[in-house]
Amino acid sequence: MQKQDSEAVKKALGKAGAYGEDIDIDRFEAGTRNPEAIDDIADADSSLRETMSHVGVTSEEERSGTIVFIDNGMSHCSNREQEGVEILSTRQAFEKYDWVKDYMWNAMSPEKDKYTAKTYLEESDGYFIRVKKGYKARHPVQTCMLIKRNKTLQNLHNIIIMEEGSSLEIITGCSTTHSSGDSLHVGVSEIYLQDDSNLQFSMIHSWGKETSVRPRTAATIGKGASYTNNYILLNPVGSLQSYPVSSLNGEGASCTFNTMCLAEKGSNVDTGGIAVLNASGTNAQIMSRSITKGGRMIARGRLVGNAPGAKAHLECRSLVLEDGGMTLAIPELETSVADVEMTHEAAVGKIARDQIEYLMSRGLTEDEAIGMIVRGFLAGSIEGLPQSLRKEIDEAIEKANLGS
């Protein structure tokens, strides 16, 4: 497992992230590796169940499998499609298969910053999901990462392997409980899409007002494979910074990033996506819809065209619902190849008054009209959003009281 130069990684413990404010990792205590075991999600205590349901993790019906981590250890793992899907903890997978080490710290460098270095040095556990060659999963796999104890550093290392021609949808929900808000979540996810595979990966976050969040996600995408990354954050958070990278390495590979975020007062959100188009005929789309309601919101997007025939589009749209806070859209396009087609658009502003009044003239109150427009604005960012998530999104929008 430790194939990297440990000294260099130790040095990286002092390396702040490239973006976002620096977090003092030592302020938090490592989360337990032996949390309570949950046999059946339906039997979990009601507060845990409620927390999970807010991030789309629900009953195990209509799911291929479910894996839950509480703090730093696995608490539940079930699998109904064992014929094609394998769900383990990263540690179990590492012990079971000799080849798993080739997928550890391959898409992601442990020296990226202090958060990856810490995860590497702690030999953190996490979930391991593998879909066998040619297998098309019937239902989504749900994964959940909860922080239960306060002042906890949650360090997880997840690996997803989509073998050739396989297909899967993953819904992953991350959350804190009511009492564990002042914690730090670090989730390193390495995602491998082999040729002609298809993965739809939806991540829903729901944190506390003080929580610090530093996900680190990297995906490599093979020939003809297609990857969708949906990211949803509609609740208050302390400081969240995430900038997942997709490397489109195989001819005709494609990826889509869809982001919907809300920054309420006190929230500091810095998120987006990077697509690196390394092969000919690759295709990427980055769509970001964000709302600021007195918080700080940075919406980034970066397209790097390294091969002829690469096509990509980047769209950052932000609604500003009230004065104060800060909204910054940073779309970037980079290439050294002549034959690429990369475009971007960015827009920041309030909801047009004539749209609100138009809906009001149908009898909707001003709040109802704004709520409807905001909901449409957010949901419009994600085509083919899993139906199971719509309810959670509607509830979060309701709770955020965006109409007032």
Next chain:
Amino acid sequence: MLEIKNLHVRAGGREILKGIDLTIPDGHTCVLFGPNGSGKSTLLAAIMGYGSTEITEGRIVFKGQDITRMSVDERAKLGIGMMMQRPPNVTGVKLGDLVKATAGGGDCEGVLDKVDTFGMDRFMDRDVNVGFSGGELKRSELLQLTAQQPDFVLLDEPESGVDIESMALVGQKVRELLYDNSVCGVKSNVNRDVSSLVITHTGQILDYIGADTAYIMKDGTIRCSGRPADILKDIREKGYRECIECRSRIVKL
């Protein structure tokens, strides 16, 4: 039903309406003619309460209530509904959701089963007005209004941008909206007494509705009134200016 007294309205930084007096009784259909820029659309927007208009003097009374300072939704709830000439795009909001919200879970939800009669069944999952053609915009507006069932309907050029074939459907739906003794296109025994104020340039819509009175507006005031067919004939033959001059002479005599 509607009474407008000495209404002065500013829009776009200047005074557009300069003292409008207008009374529309229950069940009356009134037509508003007038050259471009005379203030017709501004009058409709002021009655609906849109923020693009600012009432500086005068008042609007609807069903006995002074609505001059009322918000748009309060006016809508009192029974005023409007078909805009160019309604805004509302990206992300599905037409079906808006129609449903407009019907408000009441009796008018039944209209959702009849969207095909508006030729809008393929549009329910589309973003409101985004990429709609002229005729689609009008049918979409009429579908929304049918779900809303206002007692007083403001129609801003219902025929503009509509091709000849679609005009029959638009005309039929306007007629149903104004005169059908039914609720949301579903027959009932409720007696409705709908009034309306209709802006038209071509008078085409008059083939489908029976207007009671026509007014000509120019430079922010109502200059004359009369039987709709006569006024339309005069405008067609003599143009607005001569028609107004001639008719004001008649009034003086």
